[in-house]
Amino acid sequence: MSRLSELELGRSINRKVYKRLLKQWQLDLLSLQQSLLRNGGRVIVNVEGMDAAGKGGAIRRLVEKLDPRSYKVYRIGAPADWEQARHYLYRFWTRLPGPDEMVIFDRSWYGRVLVERIEGYAGETEWQRAYREINDFERMLVDDGVILINLWFHIDADEQLRRFERRLADPFKEWKMSDEDWRNRARWDDYIAAAEAMFEQTDTDFAPWTIIPANDKRYARLAALRAVTTAMAQAARRRHIKTYPLALADF
Numbered sequence: 001m002s003r004l005s006e007l008e009l010g011r012s013i014n015r016k017v018y019k020r021l022l023k024q025w026q027l028d029l030l031s032l033q034q035s036l037l038r039n040g041g042r043v044i045v046n047v048e049g050m051d052a053a054g055k056g057g058a059i060r061r062l063v064e065k066l067d068p069r070s071y072k073v074y075r076i077g078a079p080a081d082w083e084q085a086r087h088y089l090y091r092f093w094t095r096l097p098g099p100d101e102m103v104i105f106d107r108s109w110y111g112r113v114l115v116e117r118i119e120g121y122a123g124e125t126e127w128q129r130a131y132r133e134i135n136d137f138e139r140m141l142v143d144d145g146v147i148l149i150n151l152w153f154h155i156d157a158d159e160q161l162r163r164f165e166r167r168l169a170d171p172f173k174e175w176k177m178s179d180e181d182w183r184n185r186a187r188w189d190d191y192i193a194a195a196e197a198m199f200e201q202t203d204t205d206f207a208p209w210t211i212i213p214a215n216d217k218r219y220a221r222l223a224a225l226r227a228v229t230t231a232m233a234q235a236a237r238r239r240h241i242k243t244y245p246l247a248l249a250d251f
Contacts, residue, residue, distance in 0.1 A: 003199050003211060004192055009156055012216035013251060024247045025225035026065040031244035032232040033102070037070050039241050040099040042146045045228055046108040049153030050191065051181050052163040053214045058153065058224040059104055070100055076107040088112055088122075088130075089137055097146070109134055110150075113198050118190050131201040138207040147235045148207045149228055152195065153214040157188055222251055 013021075037043070045062070047055045063071055074095050083091045089109055097103040112130040116122040122130070142148055155163075164181065167173040184191065203209045210227040214220035229248070236243050 002196055004154055004196060007154055007211060007213055009154070009159075009213045009215040011213045011219050013219045013222065015218070017251070018218040018222065021222055021249055021251050022061065022225070024249045025222060025229055026061070028246045028248060029062070029225060029229045029232070030065050030067075031246060032229060032236060033066050033070055035243040036232055036236045036239075036241055037100045037102065039239070041232075041235065041239075041241075042097040042099060043102040043149070043228075043232065044097060044141065044146055045102070045104045045149045045151065046110065047104060047106050047151050047153070047224075048108060048110050048114070049151075049212075049214065050155055050160060051184055052160050052167070052176075053153035053155045054217045054220050055106060055153050057217060058151075058212075058221045059106060061221045062104065062225060062228060066102075071102040071104065072097075073104045073106060076105055076111065088116075089133065096141075109137070110198060110202075113201075114191065114194050115184075117194055118187060131198075134202055135204060135207075138202075138204070142206045147231055149231050150202075150207055150209045151224055151227060152199075152209055152211045153220055153224075154211060155214045157185075159215045160185065219251075226250075 047059060049055050059073060063073065072095070076091075079088070079091060092105070092109050095103060095105075112122055112134070113127050117127040138148055164177060164185070167177050199209055199211075210223075212220050212223045212227070226248075229246075233243070233246060233248065
């Protein structure tokens with residue numbers, strides 16, 4: 001079943017409501033950081049999605065009000081030569097969170113079955129095998145007590161083009177654009193097919209995917225905050241960790 005083609009991308013939220021809910025969700029996340037993480041909690045948030053889907057802006061809102069001593073954000077790009085000489089999961093092993101820490105991966109180990117698959121950096125045998133390797137890796141992390149959250153930000157092709165054009169017209173944002181972005185856009189259908197296969201193979205009960213409609217940036221930011229905060233609140237309840245009162249305001 002195609003999950004992306006059935007996604008309702010028209011969800012939106014007005015600015016006034018957005019500002020009110022952003023403050024509430026950020027306060028809830030801060031409260032959980034102070035309670036869950038101070039009791040040894042470990043959190044990983046994997047952020048994936050189409051180019052220009054607002055991943056960076058959502059990450060910024062996730063960490064904006066947090067204690068900076070308790071989180072790290074890693075931007076995952078092409079591996080260095082010394083990393084290519086090792087298993088592709090190695091560079092994530094070295095960045096796993098310790099007790100009392102949240103780690104956010106801006107792009108993640110799922111690159112193996114996305115960009116590496118499409119661009120031919122991994123052969124078919126390698127990326128097909130990666131589904132099992134990723135599931136085993138995530139199962140191990142969750143069994144070891146890590147709270148694992150997988151987010152996919154999705155926009156349609158027309159909205160992506162509008163964002164590309166706005167970036168090129170803005171001197172403060174044009175640096176975000178490169179030939180690679182246009183090359184990826186030309187292979188839109190390939191990326192959609194790879195993402196659908198990824199959901200089918202790796203959407204598990206212990207590490208499910210949350211697919212976020214991201215045509216409206218405000219809605220997407222709140223949805224990301226809701227997904228992370230809700231997962232952490234559920235973990236705190238399972239571990240009988242007392243938290244500050246949470247609003248968990250829906251929208």
